[in-house]
Every structure is written in structure tokens, then in C-alpha cells.
């Protein structure tokens with residue numbers, strides 16, 4: 001093993017896939033930007049590195065984009081005072097290395113021939129580079145490396161006559177995952193890609209319409225959940241109400257199953273199911289598939305907690321908070337020096353010795369990505385006196401990168417892509433290791449099992465069965481379906 005594989009680097013101190021964005025918009029409310037700030041605050045788990053809000057006051061657009069948490073930037077009165085108007089959209093993002101500059105912070109805003117357009121995007125366009133190269137040859141100039149700017153250019157260069165038609169013309173040229181919220185001088189527009197890979201919901205606050213990535217953003221402002229946008233649906237919101245369009249060829253939905261495992265907040269409801277309840281069901285399935293003779297069940301907090309509760313209930317074992325998480329460690333705290341790197345995990349997690357000492361412990365976590373954090377946590381639990389450490393993972397082995405708006409390491413860095421379960425158990429030094437099966441995951445989210453011919457979800461990071469073309473990534477080493485798609489797939 002290369003030395004760096006054993007070191008928790010700054011980004012690895014939290015060894016998870018990261019959803020890259022949350023979006024929120026409100027139409028028809030005087031304090032629109034303040035409401036968007038609250039909504040983005042509830043969506044902070046979907047991106048912590050930068051945020052932006054664009055508002056419209058009836059004659060002028062106002063744009064604020066900042067690096068940092070919502071609470072550090074958008075709660076300042078001076079910032080909110082500049083965001084005048086009764087309609088506004090916002091975005092919070094997680095940036096991958098090299099893409100965290102202010103120029104990539106959303107919403108994007110541009111003055112087009114017939115007025116301003118702001119766009120905020122959750123997802124990833126898998127043909128953005130290809131489209132961008134074509135547009136550049138035709139004379140377009142890009143100022144960022146964000147795929148959202150590609151959408152703006154497609155709208156701007158469309159030959160259609162009105163904004164609805166131009167927006168539809170633009171999104172019909174996209175591949176991949178896109179839950180979009182856009183703002184013009186007269187409309188707020190929401191759009192979900194034809195497979196509905198990322199979530200987007202419609203809400204209502206005293207007659208003002210809201211679009212948000214998750215229902216928790218409605219809860220925080222006391223808004224009413226109206227419904228999930230349907231896969232492939234575009235909603236156009238004006239002062240007259242909501243109008244729906246379905247401009248895409250109908251396809252079987254493939255919602256991201258990892259939203260249930262990790263991304264969405266447990267107090268959100270996704271596609272009609274409460275995420276906390278699903279995670280408990282996942283834990284119960286995990287216990288049925290991978291029983292273990294042990295004394296206590298301990299979650300790796302916070303993300304492993306609901307599954308650990310489900311595991312403990314199904315296996316009739318006591319649930320103990322044997323690891324305590326420090327919530328005040330920022331992602332940027334850990335410095336890239338060797339001595340600090342070795343301390344990385346303990347800054348965030350500490351073993352609760354009194355609960356663990358002398359016990360046979362089942363550790364429950366949501367997933368294993370690189371495995372470096374699991375290794376350190378197991379070592380910490382052993383040092384706290386555990387007699388045995390068994391690890392149970394509330395998802396199948398994560399074998400492939402995500403191309404749909406999630407920050408993932410390249411496939412070769414995923415532990416499960418290069419090791420068997422037995423070798424992984426040895427690597428993280430546990431007495432036993434068990435993963436939830438893909439059929440078990442489907443059962444937990446309410447399907448009888450995975451239908452290999454027609455899967456109900458995107459599960460590509462477990463199965464490599466990517467549900468869309470990946471035009472910009474063709475030739476990547478980890479894409480099983482590309483040849484099938486090229487031979488006449490979607």
C-alpha cells in the first residue's frame with residue numbers, strides 16, 4: 001500500500017461521496033432573499049464551500065456569490081439589503097479541488113437579448129464539455145469551468161422565440177443529471193432531467209411558490225410540501241400560477257439511490273418516503289443479511305446512526321453511542337502536514353471508552369469510499385478496549401465513480417474497486433466485514449429486488465450500470481455501459 005493511502009488527507013478526513021449542490025427558489029414574496037437564505041441553510045449538507053443568491057426587484061437583478069457557509073455570509077444584513085425583490089433563487093455548493101473559485105459559484109447570471117437569466121443547478125451534465133467545445137467553435141466565450149454556464153449559453157443561442165421554448169430547447173440537448181432552478185424577470189422555472197436522478201420539490205408558502213432540493217428546506221420556513229417534480233418535468237411559475245411541460249421522451253425514472261443512503265437529510269422525504277425511516281429499514285436489512293454475535297451496536301456518527309438504530313432493533317442488540325462526533329471541526333481546519341494528518345480522524349470522532357471497553361462491537365457506517373477513515377475509526381475503537389470489532393456497511397461496496405453531481409474519487413481510489421470484501425476486512429483490520437446487498441438495498445427502499453433488466457434507481461456507483469450516456473467520459477476505465485449505449489442505448 002502506498003504511504004499516502006494510509007494518511008487521512010484534508011478531504012479524506014470525511015471519507016464520503018459528497019453531493020455537490022442544493023438549490024432553492026421562491027416566487028412572489030417580499031422578503032425573498034431572506035427566505036432563500038433560510039432554505040439554503042437547511043440544504044447546507046448538500047454543499048458547504050460556496051453559495052449564491054440572485055434576486056429580482058421588478059426592474060433589476062441583484063447577484064451575491066460568496067465562498068463559505070450560508071451562516072457566515074448571507075446572514076449579514078448588508079448582504080441581504082442588497083438582494084432586493086420578491087423573487088429569488090439560491091444555490092449552495094461543494095466544490096471539487098481546482099473548481100472552487102468564485103467564478104464557478106452559482107447561480108450563474110447573464111443579461112441575454114431579451115432580459116436577465118439566472119440558473120442554479122444540482123447534478124452534472126455529462127456532455128457539457130462536448131457542447132461547450134461546439135459552442136466555442138461557433139463563437140461563444142466561457143468565463144467558468146462550470147457545466148451550468150453551458151446551459152446559459154444554450155438558452156442564449158437558441159433560435160426559439162420565447163424564453164420557455166428556448167429553455168426547453170436548451171435542456172433537451174443535455175445528458176446526465178440536472179435539477180435546475182432558473183429566474184427571469186417574469187418567471188421562475190424548475191426542471192428535472194428525464195430520469196429524475198436528483199431530487200426537486202415544489203412547495204407553497206402562503207401562496208408563494210417554492211422550488212427546493214429537499215423537503216427539509218420547506219419545513220424550516222413553514223412552507224407546505226406540494227409535490228415532487230416529476231422526472232422530465234419543467235414547471236414555469238409566474239404570477240398566474242404553475243404551468244407544467246414534459247418536453248423529453250418518456251423514460252423509466254432512475255432516481256439516485258444514494259440519496260437514501262447518505263446524501264439527503266434524514267428529516268427529508270424523498271419521492272414520498274421519509275429518509276430516516278428508509279435508513280432504519282436499510283439497517284434492518286443489513287442485520288438480516290449479515291448477522292453477528294456481538295454485545296453492542298455503535299454507529300459511526302452521524303451518517304451511520306439511523307442504519308445502526310435499524311440494525312440494533314432488528315438484531316435485538318443494545319444501541320450505544322460508542323463514538324462521539326465533534327460537530328465543530330470545519331473541513332478546512334486540517335492542514336496538509338504529516339503530523340496533523342495523522343490526527344485527522346480523532347479531531348472529528350472520539351471513542352466513548354466506557355461504552356466500548358471489553359465489548360464485542362458492531363460498527364455501522366453508511367459506506368466505505370477509500371477506507372482510510374474506517375481504518376482509523378476501527379483502530380480507535382480497539383484502542384478504547386473493544387474485544388472484537390465487526391463492521392457492517394449500510395450499502396453495497398462502492399466500486400465506481402459517480403458522474404451525476406457527486407464528488408467521488410477516481411475509481412482506482414475506491415477500496416472496493418481493487419479489493420475483495422475479505423481483503424477490505426484485512427485492510428481496515430476488523431474481525432468481520434459485511435455489506436448490504438444490492439437486492440437488500442432495493443428491498444429497504446420499497447422494491448422487491450433489483451430488476452436487472454429495468455432497475456428502478458440509479459445505482460451505478462455499486463453496479464457500474466450508468467443510466468445515461470457519458471459522452472464527455474467515454475474511454476474512462478470504469479464505465480461498463482458505454483459500449484452498450486454506443487451500440488444503440490439511450
Ligand code: SF4
Nearest residue numbers: 256258402458460461
Ligand atoms: S452513481 Fe448514481 S447512485 Fe451513485 S451517487 Fe451517482 S447518481 Fe447516485
